[in-house]
Amino acid sequence: MPETTVPTSSPNVPKLELDHVSVTYTTRSGDSVEAVRDMSLRIEDKPGVGEIVVFLGPSGCGKSTVLKCVAGLHLPTKGRVLNDGKVVEGTSGDRAMVFQTYTSFAWLTVQGNVEYGMRLAGVPKDERETRAKEALKQVGLADFGKRYPKELSGGMKQRVAIARTIVNRPRLILMDEPFGALDPQTRWDMQSRLLDISRVADNTILFVTHDVSEAVYLADTVYVLSSRPAQIRERVDVPIFADRSIKLKQTPQFREVESHLMELLHGELSSVRVG
Numbered sequence: 001m002p003e004t005t006v007p008t009s010s011p012n013v014p015k016l017e018l019d020h021v022s023v024t025y026t027t028r029s030g031d032s033v034e035a036v037r038d039m040s041l042r043i044e045d046k047p048g049v050g051e052i053v054v055f056l057g058p059s060g061c062g063k064s065t066v067l068k069c070v071a072g073l074h075l076p077t078k079g080r081v082l083n084d085g086k087v088v089e090g091t092s093g094d095r096a097m098v099f100q101t102y103t104s105f106a107w108l109t110v111q112g113n114v115e116y117g118m119r120l121a122g123v124p125k126d127e128r129e130t131r132a133k134e135a136l137k138q139v140g141l142a143d144f145g146k147r148y149p150k151e152l153s154g155g156m157k158q159r160v161a162i163a164r165t166i167v168n169r170p171r172l173i174l175m176d177e178p179f180g181a182l183d184p185q186t187r188w189d190m191q192s193r194l195l196d197i198s199r200v201a202d203n204t205i206l207f208v209t210h211d212v213s214e215a216v217y218l219a220d221t222v223y224v225l226s227s228r229p230a231q232i233r234e235r236v237d238v239p240i241f242a243d244r245s246i247k248l249k250q251t252p253q254f255r256e257v258e259s260h261l262m263e264l265l266h267g268e269l270s271s272v273r274v275g
Ligand SMILES: Nc1ncnc2c1ncn2[C@@H]1O[C@H](COP(=O)(O)OP(=O)(O)OP(=O)(O)O)[C@@H](O)[C@H]1O
Pocket: 025, 026, 027, 033, 034, 035, 057, 058, 059, 060, 061, 062, 063, 064, 065, 066, 210, 228
């Protein structure tokens, strides 16, 4: 039967849909671990608009599992994930993942790392170089193209990973606690850079974190997840703050959203920790 193609810009086709997704792992010893239970959500396609959707949930709740299902690295036990109306059955260049740990190739320069995916895709040399330089500039590494990853700090390595992802212009970028290992100052800097990147690109970033302040600062929408098995506890639309600078975190408006999310999350944590 021919595949039905639905135009990606159609208002009726969401960019991403989770349709009753459940995931249960079977461990080597044969035990079942239920990681995600009956999760459904829709992220609408907004052509020309960059958007950040955050999954906020306690440690071990199933956040990475959700992201892996969206990436096509793991298939749901029940339900389906649809990207632009098509069922996700494996990985695709349209959905790129940035992991928490740095994943650069040690034997390639920074520029070589950023060009790597384009090289595999057969992008001509001149175009590769231009696009890689542009991406490095966006993450603040314009002068570091000739360095090797081992010569960079943790924050800079993570910027290489982000440059390597955005240079391929995926429509969906999946970020799994990418700033978790960074010191607070670097983390803050990276959050601001990510906002700048998302504002100029027509893509959706799915961002996983357990940090409430990070969620409020970055998100257009936050899905608060329950403890394991992950279920959507609440969807919170974050108001558009006119000024996303360091001062913002001190404002009553920011604090209000933060404390609402904190309550939802802590309600979860206390329910897990009883006993
Ligand atoms: N391949 C696997 N086999 C068996 N169990 C797994 C596997 N991967 C994850 N799990 C279990 O599923 C649950 C959810 O894991 P997951 O990594 O999705 O959580 P998380 O919210 O990302 O955790 P963290 O906050 O620590 O990153 C955990 O109990 C974990 O031990």
